Amino acid sequence: MSLTFDDGTFIRSELVTPLPPPKRNIGAVAWMRENLFSGVLNTLLTLFGIALLVLVVPPVVRFLFIDAVWEGQNREACLGPEVGACWPFIKAKFSQLIYGFYPADQRWRVDIVFALGAVLLVPLMVLDWPMKRLNSFLFFAVYPVVAFVLLTGGNIDLSNFMLGHAGVIPFMSGTDTVMGLNPGFWLDYVLTALVFCAIAGGILALLGGNAMSAARGVGMFFVGLGIIILMWDFDFGLQKVETRSWGGLLVTLVIAVTGIVTSMPLGILLALGRRSHMPIVRLLSVIFIEFWRGVPLITVLFFATYMLPLFLPSGVNPDGLLRALVGVALFSAAYMAEVIRGGLQAIPKGQYEGAMSMGLGWWQMMRLIILPQALTLVIPGIVNSFISLFKDTTLVLIVSIFDFLGQLRAAFTDPNWATPVTLYTGFAFAGIIYFLFCFGMSRYSLFVERRLNTSHRH
């Protein structure tokens, strides 16, 4: 439509329909001109990159799939001029890579532990799943105890507790057991608990505080500890499996999960300590955190393996895996503390003041107001430190604990499978496993970061 005035002036009221852009400016060709070949340097880089892809990708695919050997009983199958990956080698060593030398007829216990871990971890990771509190209690408190009993067989030998150890009631320590439980030990335990309750209540009563609540607090602690020890001590009729015969992915996951489970509470305490107003507590926390963060994990493992036994009373000789676990736990707690401190610092001061004005005490304020917010903020950071912890578990092979990588290295030396491709097959398999774990976790951390990051959208 157009307007025509009386004097014949013509004013167009509609725009001419625009012509489509020239062919060379749209579509795949234009995109390539724009992005891949926009200049001399860019063109060279593109060509170089494509050449690299052509050089690397086809041989890798050929090695892993096309030329690979899938069936075979021994090295004969994988000998030959143009042979790719020797998958029968992995098949033959598979159970060793997963369980180490765990007795074959007891491996169902490991399977249950794996399955239980997955069942508890998946709902914990799905953000919308309800009952997070119960779930984390199950994963962080119950699961380790159950896993310990299942993996080691439980029924630890206990002879005496603190009073017996101190020589106050020597007549009680004996070796007779009822259903795996040592009555002498448990009598000692109950008496010790009562003595501690009385001491705590007494001190508070002297100072004019609430004696009953103090005694109850100490009592609750001993009851909790008692339940855990009871579980470990009770004879469930499981065969004992020494940690020496553990190995493979089992050890890798045991170290990773122990590191995660212990580093969370320790890290929270250390982070709170570092943010505390009490100078001595703050100093101790800072020294602890900076010391472990300043040394490499290997020296920590050496420390745990060679130095720690010297500091313990003679006769107490924890096994190699436990020593390594202590080292890993202390090390990862220091890193976790710094991640959590980041979250604590991000909480505005108003939240603290609001909590205090509601009349909450310090622990209540932290438990109900500050920590839930701070921990949610740093979930990506926590997952990232889990990734590095998972990668660091490989280091235990240096102190002769056969984790997944250590087991793989041992498998290389088997003359039954000595072929030119064994080494590459093993590295390819281990690489894929490690990559899947770490890459999966890093994707998850990115996803959580995006989900929780609501502030920048508006």
Add this chain to the structure above:
Amino acid sequence: MADLAQATATRSRTSFINDPKIRSILFQLAALIIIVLLGWDFLQNAQENLKAQNIATGFGFMENTAGFGISQTLIPYSESSTYGRAFLVGVLNTLLVAVVGIFIATIIGLLVGIGRLSKNFVVRLLSSVYVELLRNLPPLFQILFWYLAVLSALPGPRQSISLFGEVFLSNRGFIVPRPVFAEGTGYVVWAFGLAIVIAVFVASWSKNRLEETGRPLPTFRINLGLIVGLPLIAMALTGFPVSFEAPELKGFNFAGGVRVIPEFIALTVALATYTAAFIAENVRAGIMAVSHGQTEAAHSLGLRSSQTLRLVVIPQAMRVIIPPLTSQYLNLTKNSSLAVAIGYPDLVAVFAGTTLNQTGQAIEIIAITMGVYLVISIITSIIMNTYNRRVALIER
């Protein structure tokens, strides 16, 4: 009066233990007492255990003869040297890996980090694959891969891969020509030092001149000419005292030349490429943190693109990049202790490994080893904090 009496009565009912100040003092005292008791218990146990196992204490062992050989020594060392000397060799080997690794990692990390922001799809894809692949595999796995799968698979010395007939690559390592210093080398070194001193003066003078007159000098080119030129002139004057002795294949091995052991190559390459993946992410984050408005403002002030990059974008990106970069450098240095897995003679392998096995003095040796790493960490963090204070945004 009645109010006051009532107030006193209420106060007397709450115990002094509910006073936050007294509470915190009590709590700290308890913490301190527990720590001291634990430490004392540890000390007692350690003394008993050491006595029972017949292990000597003290640092006297540092003077004893080590009696073991080390495959790579930067300072003169033999089997008859002391443990103290072995310790020094270990520290230097650790530092060598750290310095070379950091140098390579920075270059790769910078290139890959910029590559991840490239408009070129192929470059972006390759950079992303590099970062995701390398940082999601354990460093120890990568070291073992380089050592067992790559370097051990190289041909023996007789069939070694040769570059220009001067450099040889075989499963015995990397063999490069050995520089031979004849008389007069000292002058060259002096010339080099002099060039650096002059370059510093030129830089500060040209900066002053720029601020006074507004006319820039090509400082970089002048200084490059000085630093390369002066030693070259000195060399020419003294008759080229530095020559290279090419390695030669004799029998089953090479004679002459310097051998870089395969353990060193595997460790350095693996750590450098691994750390580079993290550095790339830091670089990317740093560049992305500089808002586009800065670039536009710089352009509107009339700065050219190269000047914008050099004077506006990079200084601001550096503020974001440097702190995580330093912690990556520290990580690389600490990860160099993985050397013990492939037998590279670093501090941990030589000292916390062999020396500990021979002397059994776990407490002293592990304390010293940890101490070395702690000192490196502390020095780095002091430098870092000073730098951070200098570049931190000063807000109103």
